[in-house]
Amino acid sequence: MYAVVDVETTGTRTSWHDRIVEIAVVRVDERGRVRDEWCTLVNPDRDLGPQEIHGITAAEARRAPSFAAFAGQIVERLAGHAVVAHNLLFDAGFLTAEFGKLGYQVPIAAGRGLCTMRLAAHFLPTAARNLQACRTAAGLPAHRAHSALHDARAAAELLSYYLRASGSPPPWTPLVHEAQRVAWPDLPVTGVAPVTRRKPEDREPHFLTRLVDRLPRLRDPQGDSYLDLLDRALLDRHISANEADQLVDTADRLGLARVDVELLHRRYLTSLAAIAFEDLVITADERSDLDSVAGLLGLTPADVDVALATAREAPEPARTSWRLSPGDMVVFTGSMNPSRDIWEAEAARYGLNTGGNVTKKTRLLVAADPDSMSGKAKKAEQYGIPIVHPSAYKAMLESLVPAA
Numbered sequence: 231m232y233a234v235v236d237v238e239t240t241g242t243r244t245s246w247h248d249r250i251v252e253i254a255v256v257r258v259d260e261r262g263r264v265r266d267e268w269c270t271l272v273n274p275d276r277d278l279g280p281q282e283i284h285g286i287t288a289a290e291a292r293r294a295p296s297f298a299a300f301a302g303q304i305v306e307r308l309a310g311h312a313v314v315a316h317n318l319l320f321d322a323g324f325l326t327a328e329f330g331k332l333g334y335q336v337p338i339a340a341g342r343g344l345c346t347m348r349l350a351a352h353f354l355p356t357a358a359r360n361l362q363a364c365r366t367a368a369g370l371p372a373h374r375a376h377s378a379l380h381d382a383r384a385a386a387e388l389l390s391y392y393l394r395a396s397g398s399p400p401p402w403t404p405l406v407h408e409a410q411r412v413a414w415p416d417l418p419v420t421g422v423a424p425v426t427r428r429k430p431e432d433r434e435p436h437f438l439t440r441l442v443d444r445l446p447r448l449r450d451p452q453g454d455s456y457l458d459l460l461d462r463a464l465l466d467r468h469i470s471a472n473e474a475d476q477l478v479d480t481a482d483r484l485g486l487a488r489v490d491v492e493l494l495h496r497r498y499l500t501s502l503a504a505i506a507f508e509d510l511v512i513t514a515d516e517r518s519d520l521d522s523v524a525g526l527l528g529l530t531p532a533d534v535d536v537a538l539a540t541a542r543e544a545p546e547p548a549r550t551s552w553r554l555s556p557g558d559m560v561v562f563t564g565s566m567n568p569s570r571d572i573w574e575a576e577a578a579r580y581g582l583n584t585g586g587n588v589t590k591k592t593r594l595l596v597a598a599d600p601d602s603m604s605g606k607a608k609k610a611e612q613y614g615i616p617i618v619h620p621s622a623y624k625a626m627l628e629s630l631v632p633a634a
Contacts, residue, residue, distance in 0.1 A: 231260045231406065232344070233311035234389060236382040237324050238286065240279035244327035249274035250297060251286055252427075254378035255307045262390025268307060269379040270424030272297050277604035280565055284376050286427065288601030289434070289471035294425040297328045302417040305336070312402075312409040313343035316361045316385040334415040342409070344402060346388045353392050364388055377427070437474035438528040441481055441488040451490035456480050457498055462614070465552060466622030467519070469526050470600040472611070495527040499534065503541040512538060552616070554594065554626050556581030561588050563606040564598025566620065573620070580630040588615065596623045 234256045241248035254269035271286065271294035278288055304325075315321040319340040329336045350357050350364045357367035361384055362375060368391045374380040393400060428434075459480055463473040481491050502523060506516040520534045554560075560582050562570050573596070574584040588595060588609035595610040595617045602617070610617050618626075 231311060232258045232262075232314050232386075232389060233308045234258060234314045234382050234386040235308070235321050235325070236315060236378045236385060237321050238284040238376065238378050239324055240274050240276060242320075244323055247276065248279065248324075249276060250324050250328055251278055251284065251291055252378040253300075253304065254382040255304065256379075256382040256386045257307065257311060258386050258389065260393075262386070262393045264383075264386060267379065267383070268303070268424065269382070269426060270294065270300060271427065272300065273603070275603055277564055277602050277607070278599065281599060282565070282567070288599045288603055290425075290428055292472065292601055292603055295422050298332055299420055299422045300424075301329065301332055301334075302419040303422070305414050305417050306419050308336075308338070309414040310410050312406045313338055314346065314385065314389055315343070316346045316364070316381070316388070317359075318343050318345035318348075329415075334417070336414060337409075337412045342405070342412075344389070344405070346385050346392070349392055353395050361385060361388070379426075434471060434474070436528050437469065437478050438488060438491065440474075440478050441486070441491055451484075451486055451494060453481075453484060453486060453490070453494045456484060456486065456491070456494060460494075460498060461552060462616040464523060464526065465616050465626075466600065466618035467522055467526070468600065468619060468622070470617075472601045476611075492528070495529060496533060496537070499524055499527065499529060500537040500540045503534070503537040507538065507541045553629055554582065556630065557583065558593035559583045559585050559589075559591050560594050560596060560623075561585050561592050561606060561610075562596045563604045564602055566598055576627070579632050580627055581632075582630075588613070594618065594623070594626075596620055 236254050237250045238252040239248050239250055250272050251274050252269070252271050254267065256267040257265045259265055271291055273291055273294045273296050275296065278284070278286055278291060281287065313322070322338045322340055322343065325338050326336060346364065347359055347361075350359070350367075354364055354367040357364045361381060362372060365371070365373065365384060365388060368388060370384075370387055370391065373384040456477065459473075459476055463469050463477065469477070486494070499520065503520060506512055506520065517534070520537070521531050524530060524534050560577050561584065562573055566573055577584050585592060588606045590613050592610070592613070592615050595606060595615055596619075597604075597607060597617050598620065600617050600619050607617060
């Protein structure tokens with residue numbers, strides 16, 4: 231009967247190439263009772279825009295399929311139903327744009343469905359326009375905003391309130407009958423499973439668990455390209471989902487078994503210990519940093535003790551420490567707080583150059599989300615340029631002296 235839709239997007243305008251990053255469909259019957267619900271993240275193949283609003287990380291989105299993979303499932307859920315949304319103009323616009331990119335026209339528009347925001351003018355005349363205000367005026371409890379599934383559920387409950395208030399049949403019955411007859415494009419329904427948001431308590435499995443235990447194992451694994459990638463990944467003392475994928479792919483390409491990678495990790499830790507021990511003193515901050523790196527590599531504080539002992543007695547040659555230098559080119563991507571011009575002004579104060587685009591001359595990309603799928607991040611990955619979080623970049627600035 232009704233299909234209540236909500237989308238979370240990378241921005242507010244399809245004309246600015248904004249895309250859907252999450253979509254939910256809650257179907258309800260003629261009395262407003264929920265029949266079923268469906269929700270998935272969508273890979274927008276671009277940066278995620280205001281992540282502080284929708285709360286979706288690039289690590290989650292990059293693992294999700296594209297809109298094209300779900301298009302048939304979405305049509306299957308909307309066809310024969312009156313499409314409902316709170317601010318239908320917005321949701322219909324994005325759905326129309328996404329289907330349009332695939333070459334299909336769909337019967338979704340503000341005048342062909344129900345907008346719970348516009349209906350509030352009749353049923354809740356004193357309420358403000360946003361969904362929560364309408365729910366409050368209707369005596370409904372607060373909900374979790376900016377989650378497609380929670381917003382769709384909330385709009386479905388509001389529709390149920392309108393149905394009870396309007397009597398039977400509701401005044402929009404002709405629109406419902408028209409929705410049951412209108413034709414939708416015939417798209418194949420794939421078996422692609424929805425990808426939902428990760429719960430806060432759910433942690434990404436360590437990338438080591440994804441490495442195979444192949445035989446024979448290497449007596450002296452040569453993994454310079456793996457260690458170089460590890461260097462870039464650990465600059466911000468965080469291994470993003472994208473970096474983890476690259477490490478696993480590189481280890482597989484080099485034929486490294488899990489035990490080989492663990493050996494390389496111990497060598498890497500010993501190399502870092504040698505750098506820390508160059509002045510013959512290990513400070514509390516240095517020890518804390520080594521423990522942090524060990525954890526990221528699947529090692530323990532006991533492994534740090536061994537690395538330090540080795541560094542004191544017969545150290546591995548210390549790897550060159552990566553650092554910024556005056557004159558280096560730094561590029562920023564993502565929704566920055568404070569604003570990007572402030573970041574760029576600070577970079578200039580430390581003698582760094584800033585650019586609007588990533589080129590082979592770029593030394594570092596600072597990303598609001600290191601798993602960003604922005605065009606700049608894709609270029610950085612292509613050129614092997616490190617991508618770090620702003621907090622790590624701030625720490626790097628501490629090693630530079632402000633320009634005179």
